Amino acid sequence: MNEQFTTRRAVLTLALAAPLAAGLASCGGSSGPGQAAGGGATMWILTGQPAEGIRTDAVDAFNEANPDGELTLSSFQNDAYKAKIRTAIGAAQAPTIIPTWGGGGLRDYVGNKQVEDLTDFFTENAELKDKLFSSAFAAATVDDRIYAVPCEVVSPIVFFYNKTLFEQVGAQPPTTWDELMALVPVFVDAGVAPLSLGGQSRWTNMMWLEYLYDRIGGAELFTSIYDGEPGAWSKPDSIDALTKVQDLVKAGGFVKGFASITADSNADQALLYTGRAAMMLHGSWVFGSMKTDGGDFVTGGHLGWSTFPTVTGGKGDPTSTVGNPSGYYAMSAKASEEAKTAAKKFLAEGLVTDATTKAWIDSGGVPIVVGSDSGFSGSEDADWLQFVYDLASKAATFQQSWDQALSPTAADALLENIEKLFGLTQTPQEFATAMEAASAG
Incomplete structure (x- = not known):
């Protein structure tokens, strides 16, 4: 995702305590593509505070509200994730919910039929789509079809x-x-x-x-x-x-x-x-x-x-x-229907909430949520946050x-x-x- 809170291209240490095969198993690989051991959905996120904490809190809140459709969460450093996700997707062992930068990488996933077409998902969840900056969808779209959910900050x-x-x-x-x-x-x-x-x-x-x-x-x-x-x-x-x-x-x-x-x-x-x-x-x-x-x-x-x-x-x-229009999450096309159902519920109800919007603002970010600037009042950086919000939300195009x-x-x-x-x-x-x-x- 867009790790704006440190530096955009920060060089992180590629260090995992367990070998790749063990890592895949720990993320539900042995239970079927995109599926946790209990049959639920899996989600990978990137580490680094405060973003990691906001992402974890969102999943925890969703799991508490949905005990029958919980997500199993795993977190990885930036560079480690890039290496690991390539292997996992190639082996049909990707998590149900996949962090992506959109653009060219997402286009490759689409060409190889590795991610789910979410166009109908957004038709069914029009309220969610209307809530997000329209400029964020370009990098999530391939051949006029949407393959990832924009989220987090701009x-x-x-x-x-x-x-x-x-x-x-x-x-x-x-x-x-x-x-x-x-x-x-x-x-x-x-x-x-x-x-x-x-x-x-x-x-x-x-x-x-x-x-x-x-x-x-x-x-x-x-x-x-x-x-x-x-x-x-x-x-x-x-x-x-x-x-x-x-x-x-x-x-x-x-x-x-x-x-x-x-x-x-x-x-x-x-x-x-x-x-x-x-x-x-x-x-x-x-x-x-x-x-x-x-x-x-x-x-x-x-x-x-x-x-x-x-x-x-x-x-x-x-x-x-x-720049970076948004963070993005795609969904594995290889996941079970049970896992996809749980994942779609989280993407629709748990990824972009009032709580996450407030948390991103409190961290110094500008959420890609229409009207989120109402939460800037009282911040000592209100003028800066409003500038970024206006720049992104009013842009004719966001390349x-x-x-x-x-x-x-x-x-x-x-x-x-x-x-x-x-x-x-x-x-x-x-x-x-x-x-x-x-x-x-």
Whole structure:
């Protein structure tokens, strides 16, 4: 799922106390696909607080209310889960309820007939569908059919800036790409890096392309890539976006040595809150860590935020955003009918409740629940939470992070080529050609 509460791509230790075979048995594998030893449904979740606690409490509450249809819960670290679920699904021993990131991985599950079509489930539970942000369903949909339930919280990519530094140079946050480029020499002359970037992590670089593709080519540009349209990566709007990001690199827009800075260590955030960088494009999940680690940077009102700048002449809707639209749970197509019945009841009644919505808000997240912003009052972060809520709920489109939306093969190639693009060892056309080859494969 979207582990927004630490870092989006935190590197967790791959450590399980028991071998894989024993792990599968402990999750009900010996009792049949998606079934616990007692015949009920199974559910896997990811570890890491406070998310793990909220997920566990939801299952406990459901089990207490449904003693005849309880879920058997197992939890795994992020990287361990990714390895384990591939083996489990391939062996037809997946849990009944499967955490998924949606997008390309879910599409693979659908193509292999490993997950249940939930379109009729949402027809029968229209109230649940109406309760959730409509923008969250795109990453759960394959060929106009819904295969996963959106849930938990939203994490758009946000343009952060240091208000104090902007006041010192007498500038305003950029609203257009031209304004952003014009600010680069202003901050360089002031001895400040215009933009922080944890380039060693590579997925941080990707966020710049996601927004530029959207602002220049509109949502349909990446849709053509996602749909596998031949030549999509080489379209003029694509080359324009790739060229603009290299223009920013060449102008000295990013902090010196950005290719050696890691996002997982929060070093990029530190550059912003210590005043060594003026701006940063990052996931909304970093707000909490900057509040914790940045002294009075957040609580003292020094942190600013806004939407990504528009591009003059671009086709994109300025309200559109990118990032992680939601968390997602799919259901194993191999589970018994008994297990599926219990799982559907939980997905309909236990996954998204008033209690879980409150818990996500209390943890600092923005639930993908329509009207959940009514719960922000009284929070010292109410302005921030409302900004994220509005950004996600009012977005014309919410483009899923590319490394989740694309197939695993294409996503790996993307990160490899992005490193070259930002390192200026590859031209925009060479990037496009490499991605065309990877997408065709």
